Amino acid sequence: MKKAGANIYTFLIFLFLYAPILVLIVFSFNDTDTGSRTVWSGFSLRWYRKLFEDRLILEALRNTLIIAVVSAAASTVLGTMAAIGINSMRRLPKRIVMNITNLPMVNPEIVTGVSLMLLFVSAVKLFGGRSLGMGSLFAAHITFCLPYVILSVLPKLRQMDPNLYEAAQDLGCPPVRAFFKVVLPEIMPGIVTGLIMAFTLSIDDFVISYFTSGTTQTLPIYIYSMTRKRISPEINALSTVLFAVVMALLVIINVRSFRERDGRLKKEEV
Amino acid sequence: MKSDSKLLSAPYTVWMTVFIVLPMLLVGYFAFTDRSGSFTMENILSVGQYSNVFLRSIWLGAVATVVSLGLGYPLAYIVSKMNARRQNVMVMLVMLPMWMNFLLRTYAWMTLLEDNGLINSMLAAVGLPRVHMINTAGAVVLGMVYNYIPYMILPLYSVLTKIDRSVIEAAQDLGASSREVFLKVVVPLSMPGVISGVTMVFVPAVSTFIISKMLGGGGNLLIGDLIDMQFLGSAYNPNLGSAVSLVLMVIILICMGIMNQFDDGEAAGGGGMLI
Numbered sequence: 001m002k003k004a005g006a007n008i009y010t011f012l013i014f015l016f017l018y019a020p021i022l023v024l025i026v027f028s029f030n031d032t033d034t035g036s037r038t039v040w041s042g043f044s045l046r047w048y049r050k051l052f053e054d055r056l057i058l059e060a061l062r063n064t065l066i067i068a069v070v071s072a073a074a075s076t077v078l079g080t081m082a083a084i085g086i087n088s089m090r091r092l093p094k095r096i097v098m099n100i101t102n103l104p105m106v107n108p109e110i111v112t113g114v115s116l117m118l119l120f121v122s123a124v125k126l127f128g129g130r131s132l133g134m135g136s137l138f139a140a141h142i143t144f145c146l147p148y149v150i151l152s153v154l155p156k157l158r159q160m161d162p163n164l165y166e167a168a169q170d171l172g173c174p175p176v177r178a179f180f181k182v183v184l185p186e187i188m189p190g191i192v193t194g195l196i197m198a199f200t201l202s203i204d205d206f207v208i209s210y211f212t213s214g215t216t217q218t219l220p221i222y223i224y225s226m227t228r229k230r231i232s233p234e235i236n237a238l239s240t241v242l243f244a245v246v247m248a249l250l251v252i253i254n255v256r257s258f259r260e261r262d263g264r265l266k267k268e269e270v
Numbered sequence: 271m272k273s274d275s276k277l278l279s280a281p282y283t284v285w286m287t288v289f290i291v292l293p294m295l296l297v298g299y300f301a302f303t304d305r306s307g308s309f310t311m312e313n314i315l316s317v318g319q320y321s322n323v324f325l326r327s328i329w330l331g332a333v334a335t336v337v338s339l340g341l342g343y344p345l346a347y348i349v350s351k352m353n354a355r356r357q358n359v360m361v362m363l364v365m366l367p368m369w370m371n372f373l374l375r376t377y378a379w380m381t382l383l384e385d386n387g388l389i390n391s392m393l394a395a396v397g398l399p400r401v402h403m404i405n406t407a408g409a410v411v412l413g414m415v416y417n418y419i420p421y422m423i424l425p426l427y428s429v430l431t432k433i434d435r436s437v438i439e440a441a442q443d444l445g446a447s448s449r450e451v452f453l454k455v456v457v458p459l460s461m462p463g464v465i466s467g468v469t470m471v472f473v474p475a476v477s478t479f480i481i482s483k484m485l486g487g488g489g490n491l492l493i494g495d496l497i498d499m500q501f502l503g504s505a506y507n508p509n510l511g512s513a514v515s516l517v518l519m520v521i522i523l524i525c526m527g528i529m530n531q532f533d534d535g536e537a538a539g540g541g542g543m544l545i
Contacts, residue, residue: 006348010360013345016416017367020378023388027381039391078282085279097279100286103294108477108522110494111515114501115293118300118508143289146282204371206480211501223373227380227484239374246369250362 021243028236047237054234060222063134064203067218071141072199078142079149079198080191084183086150087157101147113211116140120212132214140212141202148201149194156190300512313513320496320514327493328521330407331476334414338422338471339464341415346426346463347456350433361427368420376413376484383409383485405487413481414471421470429463430456465529473522493518 031044051057086097104112120136123129160183168178184191206220213221226235304310317324349360367375382388383403390400403409433456441451479494486492493514500511 009344010348013341014363017364017419020375020382020416021367021370023382024374024378078285081278082282083279084275085277085282088275089279097283097286100290103290106473106522106526108473108494108518110477110479110497111297111519112293114497114508114511114515115297116289117501118296118512119289119293121508122296139289143285146285150282200369204369206371206373220371220373223371223377224480227373227377235374235377239370239378242374243370246366250366250369254362 021239024236025240025243028233028240030233030236032233047233048241050232051234051237051241056217057219057222057234057238060217060219063137063216064219067134067137067141068199068202071138071145071202072195074138075142075145075149075198076191076195079146079194080153080187082146083150083153083157083187087154101150104144105147109207110211112144113140113208116143116208117211132212133216136212136214137209137216137218140208141205144205144208145198145201148197149191152194152197153187153190156187160186297512297515300509301516302513304509313509314516316510317513317517323491323496324493324517324521326407326490327476330411330414330490330492331472334411334418334475335422335468335472337411337415338419339468342419342422342467343426343464346423346430349423349427350430357431361424364420364423364427372417373480373484375417376481379409379413379416380404380484383412404485405489407486407490409485410482410490410492413485414475414478417481418471418475421474422467425466425470426460426463429460433459461532465532469526469529472525476522477518 027040028047029043029045030040031042031046032039086094089097116136116139117132120132120139124131164182164186165178168182169175173181204220206224209218209221210224217225223235223238226232301313302309302311304312345364349357352360380387384390385400385402385404387404389403393400437459438451438455441455442448446454476492477494479492479498482490482492482495497511497514497518499505500507500514
């Protein structure tokens with residue numbers, strides 16, 4: 001009896017979480033001329049066709065991917081270097097740096113967004129140069145990704161035995177090579193986690209991009225303008241495509257991690 | 271190694287100074303100056319005119335946080351009692367909607383709540399009167415709960431699964447009823463998760479501007495909308511906007527300070543991010 005209650009409750013919560021997404025997906029296949037989002041009038045793929053012919057959406061998608069790749073790569077390199085440095089800092093400087101690092105995570109996104117906007121607008125006013133666009137978006141995205149990279153690399157560094165690096169050097173390995181052969185493999189899982197997080201955060205970000213993009217469109221910004229102006233089932237089609245991509249990625253990642261786990265278990269058995 | 275590796279963080283230190291510290295100082299500078307750049311208290315003082323907006327934001331954010339806690343705790347508890355494999359699936363299912371852009375998730379609710387939306391069509395189909403739902407405060411709270419409830423469930427779950435089974439068994443051995451075990455053992459031990467969940471829901475909820483814009487119509491102005499209007503909206507006034515942002519930051523710092531009072535500090539960040 002208790003079990004049934006728990007099951008019903010779980011079901012209801014997941015219904016709440018998934019019903020809106022399901023409705024979005026169903027109505028992306030709706031064959032309607034009026035663009036109605038709530039009256040079903042037959043199956044069609046017309047909104048998908050329209051979506052892939054929409055040059056603005058494709059351009060926004062391209063911008064989003066460029067920004068995500070560049071800022072994930074840059075913040076991973078910069079953040080990993082920073083984490084190594086922070087790890088060997090003394091107490092007080094470490095505390096100061098970590099508190100500032102936490103600031104973008106603790107602060108409401110909108111405050112981070114407007115503060116960066118003030119910075120870029122003031123910089124343009126003072127030094128001239130181009131107005132907000134891809135450049136300011138790169139800087140903003142790298143900034144809000146960095147803390148996540150640092151916080152996923154730092155624990156791995158702490159877990160690592162510091163003697164390993166010195167042992168490698170004692171055995172005649174030059175420092176740079178010792179770093180790449182000993183330290184890097186050891187902290188790699190943290191770096192990969194940081195990279196993935198930075199990439200997904202960047203793709204998904206709306207609030208900070210909204211304040212720092214000028215007239216440049218990213219996908220979330222374009223979606224926002226779609227919901228403000230013309231409302232068309234194209235958004236539903238777009239949501240469905242994005243949802244399918246995310247699902248596929250998650251399945252791949254999970255299958256991989258299950259395999260790894262199985263592999264590890266087998267190794268332990270041997 | 272030490273001195274070499276400290277140098278590695280130099281580029282980050284420079285980056286951080288330019289893109290985190292300097293922008294924050296700029297917010298402070300703009301908040302205390304007028305358009306010509308001379309010092310003034312006027313911006314901070316005129317924030318007082320918007321106290322109703324602040325109160326509404328805090329109220330709606332608090333309601334959304336309490337509802338998320340009320341709905342999320344039982345689910346986290348149920349999931350934490352499942353076997354390992356089902357737990358993984360459930361956690362995935364909680365996280366999956368978060369991977370969909372939150373504008374799209376909120377948009378989905380727009381289509382459901384509209385006067386001619388799906389819920390109202392369904393009500394009409396079974397002969398019930400239509401209910402006006404969109405552009406109400408309730409719709410805004412619903413949007414907040416929907417978007418942020420995973421941030422409540424995940425830290426709660428991660429704390430609940432870490433509770434030592436033997437502590438619960440000890441309580442049972444000593445004659446505690448299942449109710450007592452839950453209230454006197456499980457709930458206190460899950461407090462770090464409650465605290466990080468509450469912070470992770472309250473902070474974005476109180477500062478949102480999209481949800482109120484999309485689901486609240488024009489009548490449910492929140493702090494976020496006020497800031498947005500000063501920077502990118504019709505009422506362009508970055509000085510006032512900075513002052514509002516500064517006040518918002520202070521409010522959130524105070525709220526987090528209060529929350530941390532409940533935390534005994536031992537398992538700080540025990541819930542934290544799961545991703």
